[in-house]
Amino acid sequence: MAEKKPAGQPEDAPTTQQTEVIFSEKNLHSAYANFARVTATPEEVIIDLALNSNPFATGRQEISIDQRLIMNFFTAKRLFTTLGMTLQKHEEAFGVIELDPRRRVRVQAPAAPVQGK
Numbered sequence: 001m002a003e004k005k006p007a008g009q010p011e012d013a014p015t016t017q018q019t020e021v022i023f024s025e026k027n028l029h030s031a032y033a034n035f036a037r038v039t040a041t042p043e044e045v046i047i048d049l050a051l052n053s054n055p056f057a058t059g060r061q062e063i064s065i066d067q068r069l070i071m072n073f074f075t076a077k078r079l080f081t082t083l084g085m086t087l088q089k090h091e092e093a094f095g096v097i098e099l100d101p102r103r104r105v106r107v108q109a110p111a112a113p114v115q116g117k
Contacts, residue, residue, distance in 0.1 A: 031067055045076040056101070 033049035040046065049067040071079070091097060098104045 033067065035063055037065075044070050044072060046070050 031049070033051060034055060035050040035052040037048040037050075038045065039048075047069040048065045049069070050063045050065045052061070052063050054061065087097070
């Protein structure tokens with residue numbers, strides 16, 4: 001018995017089946033990171049995430065890696081694309097994100113002296 005195709009679909013067209021993805025946050029662990037290190041092997045991308053409690057310190061610092069994501073290059077590229085689109089939308093709405101902290105700091109002019117009564 002032959003597989004029946006939906007009306008209007010050519011006989012030689014493959015049947016496509018929709019995939020439904022349902023997310024569960026039952027075991028979700030949230031963490032904040034202000035430090036990331038990316039390395040790779042020929043098969044995988046490795047992203048280490050950490051909290052640097054003193055990001056402006058000079059000299060030697062020890063940073064404890066709290067989270068490590070290991071993914072294949074296909075997942076890494078999808079993540080890269082999605083992050084890029086997210087950042088682009090944010091900058092369109094709120095302005096360019098300046099990465100150089102020296103350029104982010106705005107020095108305010110001293111306040112004018114108050115005249116006596």
